[in-house]
Amino acid sequence: MRNGMTARIARWRTAAGRATPVPFTVRGGIALTGLLAVGVAWPAELLSSPRFMLPVLIVALWPAMAPRGRGGSAVALAVIAGWLVDTAGYGSPVELWRVLALATLLYLGHTLTALAAVLPYDAMVNFDVPALWLGRALLVVILSAVVIILALGLTADLGGDAFQLATLVGLAGATAVTMVLARMARRG
Known part of the structure; x- marks a missing residue:
């Protein structure tokens, strides 16, 4: 087991030495969206505890380190669990800004993880590629937010x-x- 861990650490060092800016930036975006989603979803009382915060942070950073695995799903499940703990367990109100923020962060994290899964860490890519990718994702997010707000407005009128x-x-x-x-x- 120790030899396996040593080999894995050696592969990560090699990968970090050969990484190019665009794939590194995409993976940084994955980490940022995961951390922000966890921060919005989980109660502050639990996140302030170092004993609880470390496993949640590891799960949030997992897809940035290994985008081809199950890390994206693990982050989504951790965020959903945090949302349920905060709303059902701690009695926090369901607010529109939190719902929209979580939906946006989960979608952006998902789409960036998909991009990172097909983008080798040492690929020479222009910044146009992730910019166009994120542009399309932001268009989806904005249109979805407009539809959600309109639907919520209709629910008040219709019954x-x-x-x-x-x-x-x-x-x-x-x-x-x-x-x-x-x-x-x-x-x-």
């Missing part, structure tokens, strides 16, 4: 049967889009 009908129509539309995309993916 009862009309709202239930709108929910069912929305679910049917989402199912139809998923089926069309799955069929298109099989053809391509």
Whole structure:
């Protein structure tokens, strides 16, 4: 086991020595979004405890170190668990800014992890590549936030049967889009 750890540390040193700026920046973005998401989701009382904070920080940094693994899913689950602990366990109110911030940070972390998974750490890449990637991701985030805010506004106006009908129509539309995309993916 010790030889395996020594070999892994030697590989990380080699990788750090050969890393180029763009992949390093992308991985830094993954770490930043993970840490911010954990900070928004978990209660401050728990994050201020060093005994509890260390495992959460390790999970938050995991996808930045190994983007091809299960780290992205582990961060998402840790953030969701923190949200549940804070809202259900500590009684924090559900606020729109926190929901939008968590959705944004989780999506950006996910998309940056996907980019880092296909981007070797020593690749020579222009900054245009991650800039365009993040531009598209931010467009998705902004459009999603607008739709969420409009939907929340409609829930205040609609009630009862009309709202239930709108929910069912929305679910049917989402199912139809998923089926069309799955069929298109099989053809391509």
